[in-house]
Amino acid sequence: MRHCLSALLVGLTVLTSDVYAQVKGNLIEIARKAFDKNPTxxxxxxxxxxxEADLQIQRSVFDLNSFSELSFRNNQYTLPGADPRTAYVENSILRNNVLGLSAGLRKRLRTGQLTEFSLNYGFANNNYPLNSFNQPINLYLGTNTSGFTFSLTQPLLRGRARPIATALERANYLYLLNAKSGNEFTTSYEIWQIGQAYWNYYTAYKNLEIYKQSEDRIRNVLAVTEELVKGDKKPAGDLTQIRSDLANQEKLTIMAGQELYAARIQLGKAIGLSTEESLEIDVPENAFPTIAESAFTSGLDKADFIRMARERRADLMAARHGHEALQQQFLLARNNTKPQLDLTGFVGYGSASTGNRLGDVMASFANNESRSIGTGARLTFTFPVNNNWAKGNLTKSYMALNDQNVVVGNIQRLIELDVSNDLNYLENSVANLQKAGEVLNYNQVVFRDEQVKFQAGLTTLLSLILFQERLMTSQLRYLQAYRQFAQAILNLRHDTGTLIVPDSKGFVIDRNAFYTIPDTSNH
Incomplete structure (x- = not known):
């Protein structure tokens, strides 16, 4: 019964992907799938x-803006009895109508100036039969006025220089670079996690094979022992010991099946899959990298890898972009502590005409008799007495800038520590893998010899069981040594910023990133 349950669980665990597989167990395809599935x-x-939206918002400060206004006003004024105009106005009520129309363009330049161009038109009439020259005119004869005005405002203190005018735009551009570099590092970290989960999944898959092989070896010993017992060459009590050992091995196989299930779920979690999708991950296709193909050589120069990491690590680039952005904000905050003194120069043109016809309206723009041209300047001074807002912002900006200095320095420190640890771990994992391979080879030879001796009656059952367990343990340890070596490559790739490569369409994930150490020859 126990054997049936073991076979059922193992079968369900191993063959789930064979029956329902929709996610191929290819490491590169799994990593690429994360771009569509991984929530992070x-x-x-x-x-x-x-x-990008923040940058677009900040660039809107320099957009060309149009403005316009249309107004109409009707006034009725009852003249006092002593007003001489009562003789000319019906019921002593002076009525007038005023129409105003203005339109223009306004733009702030990246050099700091504010420019404005406006066009103004006005129309007014009333029921008074005399004009301003006391000449008799028709009632409600309109007066048309028009004008053009151009002004240029130059900041003299606050906001004077070009770097100040574009400081926030530059800061937001740097924050965009910060976000892109941050995304690159996040992507590298997630691919690193997927790589780790995949190697754990592959290890769990191979572990299950080892336990099943161990079961088969014990069953073979059981079959041989049964024949020896029938021939009175071994005592029947040996069968009980072997069956006990077989039951224990079946228990380990069940546990290995559970570990494989958990590793598949963990890999699906790293990718961003649901439970159902995770269970559809097929058997792993990619084996561990070998020492030969990894391009590993003893005595790797740590300084070369640290230099590469400083150039390639996206989190360091993101921190540097953030530091530059905060520098721009600090310049702006320091500038805002200054008083505001603006010099505005303007030039204007105006003209007028009398009449209610369209031609009279157009004549108001070019009537020589009423033409006026003016120039002038205006000086505006604004000084907040306490200026606590600007002083407080300056202090906060200064603190943020110093804090970011600490962040950049700490990332550089951690890079050196991480790379140094990765190289040490890589060298030890290579040595461990080589030794684990030697131990495995020895145990395979010893177990084969022990089997021959057992059949010939030259050794005991306990000795054979002991060497069988040693062989299984050495196989498991050899597999673990391979996993550590694969993870060592993965760690070094991530910590040097060479696990993924950005391109115009996103990121490139290359097989070499999982199988070879970074090439420092170009750095």
């Missing part, structure tokens, strides 16, 4: 879009 990567992409 999706959110990181949204952060880039948000940063």
């Amino acid at each position: 990567l999706l959110r990181s992409g949204y952060m880039i879009r948000s940063a």
Whole structure:
């Protein structure tokens, strides 16, 4: 019964992917699938879009803006009895109508100036039969006025220089670069996690094979012992010991099946799959990298890898972009502590005409008799007495800049520590793998010899069981040594910023990133 349950669980665990497989167990395809499924990567992409929107918002400060206004006003004024105009106005009520129309363009330049161009038109009439020259005119004869005005405002203190005018735009551009570099590091981290989960999945899959092989060896010993017992060459009590050992091995196989199930779920979690999708991951296709193909050589220069990491690590680039952005904000905050003194120069043209016809309206723009041309300047001074807002912002900006200095320095420190640890771990994993391979070879030879001796009656059953367990243990340890070596390559790739490669369409995930150490010859 126990054997049936073991076979059922193992069969369900191993063959699930064979029956329902929709996710291929290819490491590169699994890693690429994460771009569509992994929630962390999706959110990181949204952060880039948000940063792009922030930059677009800041660039709107320099957009060309149009403005316009249309107004109409009707006034009725009852003249006092002593007003001489009562003789000319019906019922002593002076009525007038005023129409105003203005339109223009306004733009702030990246050099700091504010420019404005406006066009103004006005129309007014009333029921008074005399004009301003006391000449008799028709009632409600209109007066048309028009004018053009151009002004240029130059900041003299606050906001004077070009770097100040574009500081926030530059800061938001740097925050966009920060978001992109942050996304690259996040992507590398998620691919690193997927790589780890995949190697754990592959290890669990191979572990199950080892336990099943161990079961088969014990069953073979059981079959041989049964024949020896029939021939009175071995005592029947040996069968009980072997069956006990077989039951224990079946228990280990069941546990290995559970570990494989958990490893498959963990891999699906790292990719971003649901439970159902995770269970559809097929058997792993990619074996561990070998020492030969990894391009590993003893005595790797740590300084070369640290230099590469400083150039390639996206989190360090993101921190540097953030530092530059905060520098721009600090310049702006320091500038805002200054008083505001603006000099505005303007030039204007105006003309007028009398009449209610369209031609009279157009004549108001070019009537020589009423033409006026003017120039002038205006000086505006604004000085907040306490200026606590600007002083507080300056202090906060200064603190943020110093804090980011600490962040950049700490990332550089951690890079050196991580790379140094990775290289040490890589060298030890190579040595461990080589030794584990030697131990496995010895145990395979010893177990084969022990089997021959047992059949010939030259050794005991306990000795054979002991060497069988040693062989299984050495197989498991050899597999673990391979997993550690594969993870050592993965760690070094991630910590040097060479696990993924950005391109115009996103990121490139190359097989070499999982199978070879970084090439420092070009750095």
